[in-house]
Amino acid sequence: MTLVADPPTLPPSEDDGRGDPRPYVVIGGGPAGLSAGYLLAKAGRKVIVLEAEDQVGGLAKTVVDPDGYRFDLGGHRFFTKNQEVNDLWLEIMGDEFLLRPRMSRIFWRGKYLDYPLKGTDVIKKLGPVELALCGMSYLWAAVKPKGKEDTFEQWVSNRFGKRLFNHFFKSYTEKVWGVSTSELRADWAAQRIKNLSFFSAAKAAFMGNKGNKITSLIDKFQYPRYGPGQMWEMMTNRIEEMGGEVRLNSPATKLVVEDGRVTRIETPQGVIEPRGTISSLPLRHMVGIVDGGAPAEVQAAAQGLRYRDFLTVALVLDGQDLFPDNWIYIHEPDVRVGRIQNYRSWSPWMVPDPDTACVGLEYFAFKGDDLWTMDDDKLIELAKTELKQLGLAEPEQVRRGYVVRVPLAYPMYDETYAERVAAIRGWLDPLKDFVQVGRNGLHRYNNSDHSMLSAMRAVDNIVLGEQHDIWAVNVESAYHEEETDADVKQPYTRVPDTVYEREPLVSEA
Structure with a gap:
């Protein structure tokens, strides 16, 4: 029998001047996690941000190909009515934050209708x-x-x-x-x-x-010169300049809960004993990595949380931009693409070669369906065919294509999601010094600004001793930027089957 030793315990952090040498740990390097890490470091707290991938940004990262083409996954408009969030954006980006005109249209019956309507x-x-x-x-x-x-x-x-x-x-x-x-x-x-x-x-x-x-x-929005990923890269640099750490390829693989608090976080690099934890992990994932398991009813609730997934097929083409819009909505039922991004229109610095165009065709999917499992070459061919079908480009114009899959992109609001989230929250809320934030961390369909706002309120609770209810932070949908306390309603009357129901909970850890 082979014995597996416990992961090594990482050396204790320096004292933050408040009598406790343990670090605050932030799990997830997306907009919410990095915002929490930045504000904790700015407040003089020792902080470690754990990011499972080799790049920060989460769902809002910018993918860069070897030739310098930059792909925004989903098109992230930076617009907010919350002044605190806007001030934070400007604090990080400075002159690298561009004010861009919004132009978008609806493709319908072979015609393009301006949107907003004229x-x-x-x-x-x-x-x-x-x-x-x-x-x-x-x-x-x-x-x-x-x-x-x-x-x-x-x-x-x-x-x-x-x-x-x-x-x-x-x-x-x-x-x-x-x-x-x-x-x-x-x-x-x-x-x-x-x-x-x-x-x-x-x-x-x-x-x-x-x-x-x-x-x-x-009709206007702010946007980083080199795509949304630039925001998170600059925030990472600022965290590290202030003495914090952002560890890439470092997922939290196990959370040890003792006496009502998270006492140990295991990673591939070792064990961290946190002073407090802010997590942006998907609720399903977070419940699945608790050592010894959460209560059975909580595990069952987490097992049933589901997601709408998303993939982008980015194409580099010879010639001028295919259209001047930031994006176009595709209302044609005869093609599967839902939206097409024109990356140069978001920022000219996204496309390095002025003699080429670069677009991203966006497809909505369920993990495991035919789109999600289609191999990359076939997806690129599908995108080329649909561009021709829409009258936008000929297949021979395409130099190359890239496929980026984005799992867990949209938390699904099905007929049981609210009671499932409530069951998980009932178990989480009593945990001392542990807070969930962000889109998937709260299982709420929100924008980056409200993900960041949830992190800001979590840090207020930790640093200032305030009592914000993070679950009540405005997390309105991606379609609107309203200040409202309205709860998100589930859209489904018949809940579609997804592969997540058939996967063991711990398989995502």
């Missing part, structure tokens, strides 16, 4: 006949009895008309969530679209969106 463009692209039909469909929806409003399809059709629903809501929504709009809940639609009524959209189309009052139609 009245003359809508009239021109729809044409008088289709405009009249959509108008009549809307008026009929406005005057007829609403009837049942259980589903996304019913709710949107009742407010915009069936024709506008079929044109502008159905196909894209189904690509994102992986189920029919007749199987998405009405309260999800109410939350996602509540601030964009037909009349407010029409008013913005003809009179402009003054003051950015319609928050899904913001």
